[in-house]
Amino acid sequence: MSGTITIIGLGPGSSGLCTPDATAALEAASDLIGYAPYLDRVPERPHQTRHPSDNRVELDRARHALHLTEAGHHVAVVSSGDAGVFAMASAIFEAIEHGPASWRSLDVTVIPGISAMFAAAARLGAPLGHDFCAISLSDNLKPWPLVRRRLHLAADAGFVIALYNTRSQARPHHLAEALTLLAETLPPDTPVVFATAISRPDEQIEITTLAESRAESADMRTLVLIGTAQTRLIDRPGQAPWLYTPRSVPA
Ligand code: SAH
Numbered sequence: 001m002s003g004t005i006t007i008i009g010l011g012p013g014s015s016g017l018c019t020p021d022a023t024a025a026l027e028a029a030s031d032l033i034g035y036a037p038y039l040d041r042v043p044e045r046p047h048q049t050r051h052p053s054d055n056r057v058e059l060d061r062a063r064h065a066l067h068l069t070e071a072g073h074h075v076a077v078v079s080s081g082d083a084g085v086f087a088m089a090s091a092i093f094e095a096i097e098h099g100p101a102s103w104r105s106l107d108v109t110v111i112p113g114i115s116a117m118f119a120a121a122a123r124l125g126a127p128l129g130h131d132f133c134a135i136s137l138s139d140n141l142k143p144w145p146l147v148r149r150r151l152h153l154a155a156d157a158g159f160v161i162a163l164y165n166t167r168s169q170a171r172p173h174h175l176a177e178a179l180t181l182l183a184e185t186l187p188p189d190t191p192v193v194f195a196t197a198i199s200r201p202d203e204q205i206e207i208t209t210l211a212e213s214r215a216e217s218a219d220m221r222t223l224v225l226i227g228t229a230q231t232r233l234i235d236r237p238g239q240a241p242w243l244y245t246p247r248s249v250p251a
Contacts, residue, residue, distance in 0.1 A: 009113015
């Protein structure tokens with residue numbers, strides 16, 4: 001008798017931003033699978049087995065989860081934010097598509113989570129209020145020239161852009177290159193936000209402009225939001241400004 005597999009987004013960090021459905025699914029699991037720092041965010045429970053892994057082995061992790069499910073375990077696969085945004089849900093479905101036919105009959109549930117871009121946007125006001133897109137700057141899973149092309153087209157099309165995987169030790173220069181490329185299309189006063197470790201104790205938010213932005217403000221916990229020509233700042237005395245993108249674009 002095969003078990004169940006639940007793919008869970010834990011939210012951006014704080015327990016309040018992990019949904020009740022996600023919490024219930026974590027409690028019901030016999031086995032937890034995920035990148036070790038994400039598993040550390042899940043409270044320990046007796047009779048639950050943890051399978052922490054490195055961040056780079058997503059497909060191996062997915063196959064491991066599916067083998068355990070087929071063997072009758074109740075598996076929870078965890079990602080940060082939403083599991084479908086640059087995270088494990090796609091890896092699971094890729095493994096199912098290319099795996100044994102029996103995996104297509106497994107009991108799979110995906111539980112949505114609050115992605116970093118939504119948590120960051122809520123802190124700032126409403127920067128994602130009109131059309132937007134999300135782009136990962138990691139070139140582990142796609143060629144860098146494609147990232148450059150997408151950045152250029154997104155800026156040209158007037159999307160607010162949420163940049164994920166902005167900076168890591170393995171890729172220290174991508175963000176600087178991305179900001180330079182965006183500056184070829186967008187005006188220098190375009191609002192740029194570095195939102196780091198949102199909803200965690202070390203949360204930091206820097207609101208700046210494209211001309212003033214420095215890639216050094218980001219690390220691997222940072223989401224960078226790039227506004228559009230419509231994105232507005234509302235200044236407030238003694239407090240950070242609100243940032244919003246209006247619901248309408250002039251004709
Ligand atoms: N599935 C996740 C994204 C995983 S990719 C989601 O939906 O949020 C990892 C990247 O997400 C990080 O490099 C960073 O760019 C962003 N990120 C994750 N948690 C974050 C947080 N609390 N604050 C800011 N950015 C975060």
